Structures are given as C-alpha cells and as structure tokens.
Amino acid sequence: MLEFGTNEGNAKPFNLAQYRNTLIEAVNNMKAVFPTAACVLIAPGDRGVLVRRSLNVHLKNTKLAKHKLSDKKKLAHAVANQRHGKKAEDQRVDIFQYSKIHFDIERVQAEVAASTHCSAWSMLHAMGGAGSAYKWTRQTPPLMASDMIHFTVAGYQRLAQQFASDIGWHALFEREKRDPDADQP
Structure with missing residues (x-):
C-alpha cells in the first residue's frame, strides 16, 4: 500500500x-x-x-477592547501589515x-x-x-x-x-x- x-x-x-x-x-x-x-x-x-478569525473579533475578545477605537484601528492595521505584508485585508x-x-x-x-x-x-x-x-x-x-x-x-x-x-x-x-x-x- x-x-x-x-x-x-x-x-x-x-x-x-x-x-x-x-x-x-x-x-x-x-x-x-x-x-x-x-x-x-x-x-x-x-x-x-x-x-484566521477576523481581527476585529480577536480584538473584541482581548484587553484591547478597553482601548479607544482609534487605538484599536491603528493596532489592527499594524498587526495585519505584520501578518500579511501589504496584502489587502479582504483577500479571499x-x-x-x-x-x-x-x-x-x-x-x-x-x-x-x-x-x-x-x-x-x-x-x-x-x-x-x-x-x-x-x-x-x-x-x-x-x-x-x-x-x-x-x-x-x-x-x-x-x-x-x-x-x-x-x-x-x-x-x-x-x-x-x-x-x-x-x-x-
């Protein structure tokens, strides 16, 4: 076999x-x-x-949820760039x-x-x-x-x-x- x-x-x-x-x-x-x-x-x-789960869902479930929305957006963008390079976040x-x-x-x-x-x-x-x-x-x-x-x-x-x-x-x-x-x- x-x-x-x-x-x-x-x-x-x-x-x-x-x-x-x-x-x-x-x-x-x-x-x-x-x-x-x-x-x-x-x-x-x-x-x-x-x-991967949506970064928004991930952020929602962490301590970052306590931060201001603008801070979360900045962090989300930074993490996305780190993980995916410059690829579009909506890549299928x-x-x-x-x-x-x-x-x-x-x-x-x-x-x-x-x-x-x-x-x-x-x-x-x-x-x-x-x-x-x-x-x-x-x-x-x-x-x-x-x-x-x-x-x-x-x-x-x-x-x-x-x-x-x-x-x-x-x-x-x-x-x-x-x-x-x-x-x-």
Missing part, C-alpha cells in the same frame, strides 16, 4: 507532472524490490483550510484549494495504478468528497483533528473499516465470525 499526496499537495505551486513522475518512480521501485506483491495506491483524504481564501489538488492527485494515482497493474482507492471519496474535512471536524465525536489534515482515532477507524469493506475484507471477517474453523484443515 502506497499512500502519499497530502504533503506533496501542500507544495506551492503544486506540480502535477512532477508528482506523477515521482509516483511512477515510487511504484516502479516498489515493484523492483517486491515483484510479486500486490499494490494499492491510496489517494489522500479531504483537507480543510484554517481561516479558497477553502477547497486542497480538495481540488487532492482530486488531481487521485486522478493521477488511478491512471498510474492502471498502467502499473496496481489497485487504487480514494480516501477523499471514502470521506464524502470535497468539503468533507469540515464535516468530519464538526461531527460528534470528531473524525478529523482541528488542523483539518490529520484524523482522530475514530476517523482512522472509520477509514480503515471503509477500506476493508471496499476491498472485500469485511466478507472474510464476517465468515470468520460465523464459522471460525472454516479455513482450518
């Missing part, structure tokens, strides 16, 4: 052609070392983008930027899997597609950590169960529950 793409998809700018070449090299290396091994390429799950954030990249990675993995006689499995689809990182973070219990990259224990368990089901392992476990000695000589 080869699962990578989350960290690679974080590179700015993300280079899909370079990712494809790296993946092909990794699969070929694995097959050279383990020529009879089965191969599954696992595409990354959804990933969210942390958006694409909360699906990693979902889009992970869909591209998934597509490349499926193509490489087909050309190298591997299987492919999409963690992104198992989670529910684009935007699922936000849903998984807000579920009770949460299935995704607050960084919206990593999963909680419950999230990893759900993904493992889905993977096992998708590749047919659940049928084996169910058969063992019904008849534990079925495969014994």
